Amino acid sequence: MSSTPTPPANASTPNTVDAVVVGAGFAGLYMLHLLRDKLGLKVAAIEAADGVGGVWYWNRYPGARCDISSHDYSYSFSKELQQEWDWPEKYPAQPDILKYLEHVADRFDLKRDIQFNTRVEFAVFDERDGHWHITTENGEQYRAKFFIPATGVLSDANFPEIKGQESFKGGSWFSGRWPKEAVDFSGKRVGIIGTGATAVQAIPVIAEEAAHLTVFQRTPYFAVPLQNEPMTEAEDRRVKSSYDEFRRNARNSFAGVNICVPRPSAMADTPEERKAHYEHCYQEGGFNVWLGSYEDLLFNAESNETAAEFIRGKIRARVTDPKIAEMLCPREGVSYGTKRQPCETEYFEAFNRDNVTLVDIHRSPIEEITPECLRTTDESYELDYLIYATGFDAFTGSLFKMNIKGRDGLTLKEHWTDGPRTYLGLSMTGFPNLFNITGPQSPSAFYNFPLGIENHCDWIADCIRYMNDNGLATIDVEQAAEEQWLAHIVELADASLFPQASSWYMGDNIPGKPRVFMVYLGGGKTYQEVIDREAVEKYPSYTFVPN
Numbered sequence: 001m002s003s004t005p006t007p008p009a010n011a012s013t014p015n016t017v018d019a020v021v022v023g024a025g026f027a028g029l030y031m032l033h034l035l036r037d038k039l040g041l042k043v044a045a046i047e048a049a050d051g052v053g054g055v056w057y058w059n060r061y062p063g064a065r066c067d068i069s070s071h072d073y074s075y076s077f078s079k080e081l082q083q084e085w086d087w088p089e090k091y092p093a094q095p096d097i098l099k100y101l102e103h104v105a106d107r108f109d110l111k112r113d114i115q116f117n118t119r120v121e122f123a124v125f126d127e128r129d130g131h132w133h134i135t136t137e138n139g140e141q142y143r144a145k146f147f148i149p150a151t152g153v154l155s156d157a158n159f160p161e162i163k164g165q166e167s168f169k170g171g172s173w174f175s176g177r178w179p180k181e182a183v184d185f186s187g188k189r190v191g192i193i194g195t196g197a198t199a200v201q202a203i204p205v206i207a208e209e210a211a212h213l214t215v216f217q218r219t220p221y222f223a224v225p226l227q228n229e230p231m232t233e234a235e236d237r238r239v240k241s242s243y244d245e246f247r248r249n250a251r252n253s254f255a256g257v258n259i260c261v262p263r264p265s266a267m268a269d270t271p272e273e274r275k276a277h278y279e280h281c282y283q284e285g286g287f288n289v290w291l292g293s294y295e296d297l298l299f300n301a302e303s304n305e306t307a308a309e310f311i312r313g314k315i316r317a318r319v320t321d322p323k324i325a326e327m328l329c330p331r332e333g334v335s336y337g338t339k340r341q342p343c344e345t346e347y348f349e350a351f352n353r354d355n356v357t358l359v360d361i362h363r364s365p366i367e368e369i370t371p372e373c374l375r376t377t378d379e380s381y382e383l384d385y386l387i388y389a390t391g392f393d394a395f396t397g398s399l400f401k402m403n404i405k406g407r408d409g410l411t412l413k414e415h416w417t418d419g420p421r422t423y424l425g426l427s428m429t430g431f432p433n434l435f436n437i438t439g440p441q442s443p444s445a446f447y448n449f450p451l452g453i454e455n456h457c458d459w460i461a462d463c464i465r466y467m468n469d470n471g472l473a474t475i476d477v478e479q480a481a482e483e484q485w486l487a488h489i490v491e492l493a494d495a496s497l498f499p500q501a502s503s504w505y506m507g508d509n510i511p512g513k514p515r516v517f518m519v520y521l522g523g524g525k526t527y528q529e530v531i532d533r534e535a536v537e538k539y540p541s542y543t544f545v546p547n
């Protein structure tokens with residue numbers, strides 16, 4: 001059916017396992033642990049990097065940090081692990097998350113079943129034996145009953161093509177493929193393309209070190225302070241003494257995190273009450289304005305504008321030069337939070353420094369990169385280093401790279417020509433025994449990843465146990481269920497302001513990508529009820545084939 005690449009015919013003898021899991025980040029590690037240690041299955045995990053960590057392995061750029069609090073952004077499946085691990089800061093920095101995941105891998109003895117430095121090149125379902133045949137870039141073959149991509153939502157780089165970029169003589173890096181050795185910026189003229197969540201973290205740190213930093217901004221963002229601080233003993237004790245309740249609160253919230261409980265509507269408060277409430281949430285930091293202030297912020301344009309204007313006021317107050325402040329302020333009419341809200345530490349103050357220049361590449365686009373310069377339509381900027389903080393082909397990029405082929409030779413790319421189609425974000429019709437973890441059309445990027453991952457992995461493990469206990473060979477979701485879920489995703493998205501914005505949630509950052517909203521917006525708690533019901537009722541939306 002398709003003209004897409006196919007695996008080599010002369011590949012080696014396949015290594016037969018029960019399940020292949022791709023990725024060794026939060027998702028891959030927990031999935032491996034569950035299937036191997038709780039279900040007793042033979043599992044092979046395949047990982048492109050030379051170590052565990054997933055996005056936290058690759059994103060080593062200066063200032064990299066999680067915008068969700070340390071206690072929230074961790075596994076809940078082991079009470080001992082929760083108690084024994086100490087986080088040094090309120091919000092975890094990349095090296096600390098990586099250390100944590102390395103500890104998890106060692107503590108649960110996971111590395112022995114992870115094949116590092118290996119990429120999956122093909123994953124093909126063979127109707128004849130009801131198994132997945134997985135081929136790696138090195139030519140190894142795996143044959144597995146279950147195929148579980150745990151490749152993450154934000155892992156496939158969006159590396160823009162710019163005329164002449166390969167001629168650049170200086171150092172140049174993509175933020176999400178940062179080298180292990182620290183880059184020394186002292187005395188260097190550094191350029192950075194992008195002002196999303198990544199760049200907002202990196203800019204203030206690089207500005208402190210570099211001789212000069214030039215920021216190439218296409219779109220200004222509504223960034224809000226993270227309000228990070230060292231972890232106090234009292235805070236650590238508070239959470240650890242009531243971790244069950246802490247997790248329950250998180251799971252009962254929209255986004256799976258312990259933040260302020262939002263009030264119903266910004267329009268129901270007086271302007272004074274609103275201002276005081278926004279100020280409170282702003283001081284609380286992180287996602288508190290975005291997801292903890294008012295429930296209708298992302299659904300009602302009038303409410304949204306009150307938050308947008310509050311944040312513009314903050315930017316104007318923090319940036320000394322009014323012209324630069326205006327460049328950093330999203331225009332009136334641009335909604336707040338429909339692009340991912342970056343969290344910052346002294347980001348706006350960085351633009352008060354003499355060694356930082358802000359360049360508007362929306363007004364004067366980048367034309368070319370030469371051996372020494374980045375040239376816009378207006379001016380040339382001499383640079384020693386150039387950083388691409390240009391984001392990811394979110395949700396679908398890493399899945400497509402594996403050339404996944406289901407029944408009747410249908411590729412995932414073909415199935416998703418008009419955008420992702422899934423049931424519950426977990427399964428796709430025609431791709432039996434394949435389960436996605438926190439993929440498109442699940443709460444995904446709108447839910448605390450470690451908890452969302454646990455919810456999915458637990459569901460997948462329960463389903464596999466059910467199949468094995470009942471002598472079932474394959475599971476495939478019915479097309480009608482997939483269609484209904486797609487319609488539900490669209491309905492929820494259309495009731496929100498998200499489709500009006502240009503964002504990676506909508507696929508806008510990748511040329512040619514279909515424009516659809518890719519996250520389930522009904523909230524984590526409702527979602528959990530839906531997937532639990534499917535399991536309790538013994539998977540009524542699926543068709544099974546017995547052994």
Ligand code: NA7
Binds near residue numbers: 194
């Ligand atoms: P984002 O949020 O996608 O931001 C990418 C930035 O790069 C953003 O400012 C883009 O401008 C800019 N960009 C992208 N392509 C280009 C080109 N071709 N030319 C100029 N500027 C460009 O990625 P991040 O890495 O910051 O964050 C991703 C997520 O990772 C984050 O939300 C967290 O969840 C973790 P634009 O806004 O598209 O105009």
